[in-house]
Amino acid sequence: xxxxxxxxxxxxxxxxxxxxxxxxxxxxxxxxxxxxxxxxxxxxxxxxxxxxxxxxxxxxxxxxxxxxxxxxxxxxxxxxxxxxxxxxxxxxxxxxxxxxxxxxxxxxxxxxxxxxxxxxxxxxxxxxxxxxxxxxxxxxxxxxxxxxxxxxxxxxxxxxxxxxxxxxxxxxxxxxxxxxxxxxxxxxxxxxxxxxxxxxxxxxxxxxxxxxxxxxxxxxxxxxxxxxxxxxxxxxxxxxxxxxxxxxxxxxxxxxxxxxxxxxxxxxxxxxxxxxxxxxxxxxxxxxxxxxxxxxxxxxxxxxxxxxxxxxxxxxxxxxxxxxxxxxxxxxxxxxxxxxxxxxxxxxxxxxxxxxxxxxxxxxxxxxxxxxxxxxxxxxxxxxxxxxxxxxxxxxxxxxxxxxxxxxxxxxxxxxxxxxxxxxxxxxxxxxxxxxxxxxxxxxxxxxxxxxxxxxxxxxxxxxxxxxxxxxxxxxxxxxxxxxxxxxxxxxxxxxxxxxxxxxxxxxxxxxxxxxxxxxxxxxxxxxxxxxxxxxxxxxxxxxxxxxxxxxxxxxxxxxxxxxxxxxxxxxxxxxxxxxxxxxxxxxxxxxxxxxxxxxxxxxxxxxxxxxxxxxxxxxxxxxxxxxxxxxxxxxxxxxxxxxxxxxxxxxxxxxxxxxxxxxxxxxxxxxxxxxxxxxxxxxxxxxxxxxxxxxxxxxxxx
Numbered sequence: 001x002x003x004x005x006x007x008x009x010x011x012x013x014x015x016x017x018x019x020x021x022x023x024x025x026x027x028x029x030x031x032x033x034x035x036x037x038x039x040x041x042x043x044x045x046x047x048x049x050x051x052x053x054x055x056x057x058x059x060x061x062x063x064x065x066x067x068x069x070x071x072x073x074x075x076x077x078x079x080x081x082x083x084x085x086x087x088x089x090x091x092x093x094x095x096x097x098x099x100x101x102x103x104x105x106x107x108x109x110x111x112x113x114x115x116x117x118x119x120x121x122x123x124x125x126x127x128x129x130x131x132x133x134x135x136x137x138x139x140x141x142x143x144x145x146x147x148x149x150x151x152x153x154x155x156x157x158x159x160x161x162x163x164x165x166x167x168x169x170x171x172x173x174x175x176x177x178x179x180x181x182x183x184x185x186x187x188x189x190x191x192x193x194x195x196x197x198x199x200x201x202x203x204x205x206x207x208x209x210x211x212x213x214x215x216x217x218x219x220x221x222x223x224x225x226x227x228x229x230x231x232x233x234x235x236x237x238x239x240x241x242x243x244x245x246x247x248x249x250x251x252x253x254x255x256x257x258x259x260x261x262x263x264x265x266x267x268x269x270x271x272x273x274x275x276x277x278x279x280x281x282x283x284x285x286x287x288x289x290x291x292x293x294x295x296x297x298x299x300x301x302x303x304x305x306x307x308x309x310x311x312x313x314x315x316x317x318x319x320x321x322x323x324x325x326x327x328x329x330x331x332x333x334x335x336x337x338x339x340x341x342x343x344x345x346x347x348x349x350x351x352x353x354x355x356x357x358x359x360x361x362x363x364x365x366x367x368x369x370x371x372x373x374x375x376x377x378x379x380x381x382x383x384x385x386x387x388x389x390x391x392x393x394x395x396x397x398x399x400x401x402x403x404x405x406x407x408x409x410x411x412x413x414x415x416x417x418x419x420x421x422x423x424x425x426x427x428x429x430x431x432x433x434x435x436x437x438x439x440x441x442x443x444x445x446x447x448x449x450x451x452x453x454x455x456x457x458x459x460x461x462x463x464x465x466x467x468x469x470x471x472x473x474x475x476x477x478x479x480x481x482x483x484x485x486x487x488x489x490x491x492x493x494x495x496x497x498x499x500x501x502x503x504x505x506x507x508x509x510x511x512x513x514x515x516x517x518x519x520x521x522x523x524x525x526x527x528x529x530x531x532x533x534x535x536x537x538x539x540x541x542x543x544x545x546x547x548x549x550x551x552x553x554x555x556x557x558x559x560x561x562x563x564x565x566x567x568x569x570x571x572x573x574x575x576x577x578x579x580x581x582x583x584x585x586x587x588x589x590x591x592x593x594x595x596x597x598x599x600x601x602x603x604x605x606x607x608x609x610x611x612x613x614x615x616x617x618x619x620x621x622x623x624x625x626x627x628x629x630x631x632x633x634x635x636x637x638x639x640x641x642x643x644x645x646x647x648x649x650x651x652x653x654x655x656x657x658x659x660x661x662x663x664x665x666x667x668x669x670x671x672x673x674x675x676x677x678x679x680x681x682x683x684x685x686x687x688x689x690x691x692x693x694x695x696x697x698x699x700x701x702x703x
Contacts, residue, residue, distance in 0.1 A: 003051035020069035024054035031100035041199035042068030048277030052399040066207035079214035134224040137249030172205035228257040235260035240268025311418035318619025329696035380637040394420035426469035441483040442645040460495025478702035512695035544577035561670035616642030625655040626687040
């Protein structure tokens with residue numbers, strides 16, 4: 001799922017080729033235009049920038065000729081500097097935009113600069129990332145050698161030698177794999193490389209050769225210097241110190257000739273907008289604000305009362321129940337503490353119904369729940385892949401947070417599985433402005449058995465990045481709180497050469513025990529049942545799937561077991577709870593099954609029921625465990641957390657009966673499992689009740 005969809009889109013024809021454009025936040029006063037990017041990729045390369053910048057400005061992206069949604073041509077003139085400048089101006093004219101800040105990378109950065117020189121009335125500023133420019137700088141020797149032999153047939157086309165007319169025509173994708181691996185030298189860049197190779201697969205070797213043959217505006221360094229010295233608009237040059245495409249000397253030439261600001265990113269390759277999007281986003285926004293005379297934000301002064309910003313994961317409703325319990329305990333211990341929440345639906349709706357303060361900036365967050373729902377199949381959610389593919393959503397959401405704490409002062413940040421916050425703070429420790437507490441109920445990405453060697457490699461790479469982050473900045477997290485006990489950590493390897501999960505977690509986390517809200521008194525369960533409308537003699541079976549919207553298939557399957565179960569369980573009352581994101585009217589359940597939408601007190605219904613069927617989420621299953629209720633849980637397929645981490649914890653507590661989704665296709669089998677759950681004596685490991693207080697004390701120590 002994209003972090004933001006365009007407000008409008010279309011094409012502009014230039015030189016007989018249709019150029020596809022997208023526009024975001026059409027009504028904004030200022031515009032950022034990402035000029036047609038180098039033809040080997042398309043405008044998706046700017047996905048880490050678009051959604052965030054569109055919160056502040058109009059943003060326009062343009063696919064280059066030969067890639068993306070634009071037309072294809074093998075005429076070199078379609079890729080000439082003069083054509084690309086004309087394309088940028090044509091898009092501005094077509095959209096009625098008088099002036100814009102232009103952004104480009106590599107050759108397209110040069111073409112953005114050229115546009116500023118030739119059309120100064122249309123350009124407010126230029127951001128040039130890793131720019132190519134015609135100057136006296138020598139190319140890297142290995143690339144110079146390849147280009148010297150571009151026209152010759154060779155015996156060996158490996159590595160840089162693949163940049164050859166006789167090889168590229170039929171082996172473009174093979175060369176692209178090598179080339180972009182060199183462009184992303186930063187460790188742990190697997191997702192960025194996958195994205196870029198996906199973009200390169202949308203063009204052909206014939207197009208790449210045509211672009212190579214395209215005429216440049218000038219072959220004279222002196223003429224290039226003369227042109228760039230005429231630029232009056234502000235220029236920002238962004239360069240990585242590990243760029244293997246454009247030598248740093250070319251950036252220095254642009255800086256010298258235009259008086260540009262020069263941002264050097266240590267360790268970055270040729271694609272900092274993909275690998276270091278936060279730095280690039282902040283730099284672009286600062287330039288656009290400057291050319292529009294927008295003053296930098298002034299932070300609100302500190303208040304007398306301490307103020308905490310609490311980030312609660314919006315994927316389902318499990319986290320918010322424990323987060324509310326922790327926040328309530330914190331406020332009991334520190335009555336002067338103010339808590340504000342940065343989160344989104346369905347969590348934000350739940351919090352507002354409870355009278356909590358959800359910060360208005362929350363409306364700018366891209367939907368993480370929506371992303372997970374878009375990723376799911378029929379009771380199948382590859383959670384690791386879903387998190388990887390949520391990268392542009394996470395970039396946007398971290399930028400929302402970063403803008404907020406730039407404007408407003410908070411004395412404490414708490415992130416309950418706020419993956420964006422933890423990741424980007426470790427990538428950029430200088431952005432930390434307050435004590436930070438990290439909370440989680442699992443540690444370690446786990447490959448699924450059918451994922452093969454590739455998934456095992458990727459999960460180990462993600463785990464290695466986590467270990468390295470903490471090793472590099474051991475004090476960035478002022479507290480790391482594990483929601484559970486040491487034995488709740490699955491004792492698994494993090495990857496080759498890495499410590500074990502339980503060992504590493506014990507070294508780097510404090511343990512709060514399991515955290516949940518106020519629990520009903522088991523001795524007064526009859527009173528609770530009466531209050532909820534459950535009658536004596538009824539055997540109440542609650543079927544629920546949480547708040548994420550993933551689970552309507554399971555609800556239908558379990559409801560289909562109502563008749564065979566009712567035949568074996570006198571007084572059966574089956575209560576199906578869809579949660580806030582499933583349309584209960586569309587379920588078409590059997591007669592006799594009771595259906596509810598969102599129940600804010602679902603935990604009470606779980607405590608009152610005789611048996612339950614749920615997914616494998618930790619919060620719901622642990623609520624049932626703490627209440628001593630029999631239950632059947634059906635983990636989502638390929639959901640490593642439910643399949644591995646939660647299952648381990650439930651087995652440790654001797655709680656619940658696991659059932660595969662495949663087996664739920666047989667209503668009689670579902671009925672069998674529920675009858676067995678009702679007959680099995682409950683002998684669960686007790687769940688201590690002081691987890692919220694323990695967690696609150698750990699958090700407040702950071703304050």
